Amino acid sequence: MASSFATQPIKDSVAKVNDEVAVGEDLDFQRKWWKFEKGVWIVFTLILALDLLGVFGRGWAAKAQRKAADGSIDVKYERIERTSTPSILTVNFDKSAIRDGEVSLYVGDSLVKQLGAQRVIPSPQTTAIGNGGLTYSFPATQVPASVEFALEPTGPGLRHFVIQVPGSAPVEGDIFVVP
């Protein structure tokens, strides 16, 4: 049995140029598109300029520094991070933070989980869990003394962190992780 196909008579529907060549040109649309193109390139240029400034992380605008109210620690970090991209958060200790030849440092869970702390430099002597975070202790002599956290955020979003020497004022901050 022969199969039947759907058919439709052809129509001269394509717009002609000079009434002789069927092209289907739409110059009005094209002029609007060129305007749109210009807008897109302006946005693209703006994105690159903002990126050079560090608005999307890894630049001048992303760098931040916070000091505890009592001056016990000073934290240098990037307020804008990128997902799965390594960065360093540095904690500088004041001499008041060194007690009996060691410093203790409490960090909230978000630093380890959401901000993806991969390692602590130097390695802590002890690590204790509790109070919604980890408390590290490091042997220390005198200032300058610092500890670095190698971060690698696991996903985008706004992350809050808390770092403090137990018994001293905390440093709190927010880090925005871009995709």
Place this chain on the structure above:
Amino acid sequence: MYTIVHAVLGYFFLLLTVRVLSRRPGAQLTLFEFVIVFLIGGVIILSTVGNDRSVTNCATAIIAVGLMHRFVAWVKSRWPKLGEIIDGTPLVLLKNGEYQMEVMRGMKIDPEDIMAAGRTKGVNSIFGIKYAILERNGAISIIKAEE
């Protein structure tokens, strides 16, 4: 799941970027434009698959991109106006011995590009071309002037 989201976002971002690059990266590909196509493609792969280089992840990304392509093709056939936005419309570059300068400037096409298309049709002079039309795929169609 992130791979699928990244693949879909990457597809549309790439579509927009290539579309606003004007139509030259189509059939009129020169070595200069090859660089753009390969570089953009390579960069988008990094963000799509991320650190997960498993076969499962790569297969998911390929399927997602394939489905997006099919979806966009369906949208184009269903709504021709959207087809105009995605592919553009044919544009007349040369008409009856006159370059259409607004179109040529807008599409970054040089007279040399038109002549190159003419030579493929056996035309040996610009005066032998009556119409030159930039097609949606980036090719330039030539209609010869009558002898």
